[in-house]
Amino acid sequence: MSAQSLDSAAHPLVIIGSGFASFCLAAHLLETHALKPTDITIIGPPPFGYGAAYSCTHGDYRLNVRAQIMRIFADQPDDFLSWAATEIEDSEAHNPQGAFYRRSDFARYLSHLSKRIKGFDKLNFINSHVASLGRQEKGWQLNLASGDSLIAHQLVLATGNPVPRWPCDIPAGLSAEKVVEIPWSGKWLECVDIRDKVVFVGGGLTAMDGIYSLAKKGHMGRIEIVMPFPVLPPKQTDWKIETPVRWPDDISSASQFLKFFSNTLGSRNWTDPAWQSRFEALRIDLNSAWQGLDDTAKKQLLRHMGHWWQLARFRSAPQNFDAAQAMINKGQLHLIKGRVSGLKEQGSKLIVRLQDGGELAADKVVNCTGPAGCPLIANLLEAEIIAPDISQRGARIAPDYKVLDSLKKPYDNLHALGAMTANSLGDVIGAGTIAKQAEKLAAILAPLFR
Ligand SMILES: Cc1cc2nc3c(=O)[nH]c(=O)nc-3n(C[C@H](O)[C@H](O)[C@H](O)COP(=O)(O)OP(=O)(O)OC[C@H]3O[C@@H](n4cnc5c(N)ncnc54)[C@H](O)[C@@H]3O)c2cc1C
Missing domain, CATH: 3.50.50.60 (FAD/NAD(P)-binding domain)
Incomplete structure (x- = not known):
C-alpha cells in the first residue's frame, strides 16, 4: 500500500481503523464491487487487518472458533481452511471439535488475502491515529495525531475494541511487568x-x-x-451450522425476547453440541430482533443476561x-x-x-476486563456530534449502519462497522458476523462511487 501524502482534495471514502472490520470492508469493496482502490483511504496502525485480535504474536494464543467460522466471503466458506492445510504447521491445532489455529497464523492468512485481492496494494494507507473530527461543508475533517488533517466525503468508523483499562485506581510507579x-x-x-x-x-x-x-x-x-x-x-464443541432460526417480527419487550429465546433453545446444557448448534442458529438473525427493541428493553436484557451471554457466546x-x-x-x-x-x-x-x-x-x-472506552467516540459524544448508544459510551447506529447525530437523525456520510456497533445492532463481535456486516455495508456504499 502506498503512503498517502495528504493533499487538499477530499478523499472519497475514508475508514478510521485498520482492524479486521476495516479489512473486510475494503476486501468486499474491491473484490465484490470493483471499487477504485485509490478512492479508499484507511487510517490506523499496520499491519492492515490485524487489529486487537490478530496482532498478537504469542504462539499459544489461539482462535476461539474453528477454522471454518473464520470466513470473510460467505461464498468461500473453506478458504481459510484450505489455505491452512498447506501453509500452517501446527499439530496442536487439531481437536475432535475442529482446527483451532493460532491467531498469528490467521493474521498471516489476512496478509495472504491482501496480496490475492486485486487492488489492495493500491489502497491509500495512513499509519496514524485520528485524534478528532468535525463536520465540514465538503464532508468530514479528520485531524490526525501527526498534526496533519484531511477531508473525507464519506467516512466509516471502524475503531473496534479499545484497549482495556484497569477497573480501579492503580498506584503510580508500579512496574508494567507486575x-x-x-x-x-x-x-x-x-x-x-x-x-x-x-x-x-x-x-x-x-x-x-x-x-x-x-x-x-x-x-x-x-x-x-x-x-x-x-x-x-x-468449551467449544463440534456444533453444526443449522438453518437460521427465524425470530418473530413482533418482539417488542425483554420478556417476549427472553421467552422466545429460552423456548427455542430448550435444554440448558451449554456443553452439549446440540445446544451450541441451536444457540448459534438463534444468533444468526438475532440482530434484527435486537434492533426492534427500545432502549429500556435492551438495558433490561443486558442486566438480566448480559454476563451469561458473554460466556455462552465467547x-x-x-x-x-x-x-x-x-x-x-x-x-x-x-x-x-x-x-x-x-x-x-x-x-x-x-x-x-x-x-x-x-x-x-x-x-x-x-x-482481563475487556475493551474500555474509545477516546475518539468519547470526543464525538462530548461535542454532541453523535448520539450515545445504550451504554452512553458508544455511538448510536441505525440498522443501515448510519451513525446518528445528537438529535438521532442519521448522517448520510458517516457509517460505522465492526465490534463498535454491538450495543446498537446486536451481537456483532466475532469475525464471521463482522465479515457479513462488512459485506452489507459494502453493498450500501459501492453505488455512491459509481
Ligand atoms: C484479544 C481478542 C481476541 C479475539 N479473538 C477472536 C477470535 O479468535 N475469533 C473471532 O471471531 N473473534 C475474535 N475476537 C473478536 C474481534 O472483536 C473481532 O474478530 C474483530 O477482530 C474486531 O475487529 P474490529 O476491526 O471491529 O476491531 P479491532 O480489531 O479492535 O480494530 C480496530 C482498529 O482501529 C484502530 N483505531 C481505533 N481508534 C482509532 C483512531 N482514532 N484512529 C485510527 N485508528 C484507530 C485500532 O488501533 C485497531 O487497529 C477477538 C477480540 C479480541 C479483543
Missing part, C-alpha cells in the same frame, strides 16, 4: 516466573489465553481469577478449556467470586483488594 493492563499481545508471559502467583482480573477468553499459555510453560504457581460469577466460558478453544480444567482439578487454579476495588504494593508482593473487603496476594496481576 501489573499488566493490556494483556492482548501475550508479551507479559515472557516476564512470568514459573512459581509466580498470578491473579487474573476477569475470567473471559483473555484469561483463558493466559492460563493455556502458562500451562504450556509448565507454570507451578497458584493462579486465581477474580470474577463476579465464578464460571469459566464453556466459548473457549478446547485446548484452553482443558488446560484450565486440569489446573482446577489439581488445585492450582481457583475461581474467586468478587470484584476488584484496588491494588497496592506491599514489600515484594502486590495486594489485590476486593469489594467485599477480602485481599489476595500476588506476584503478577493481569487485567
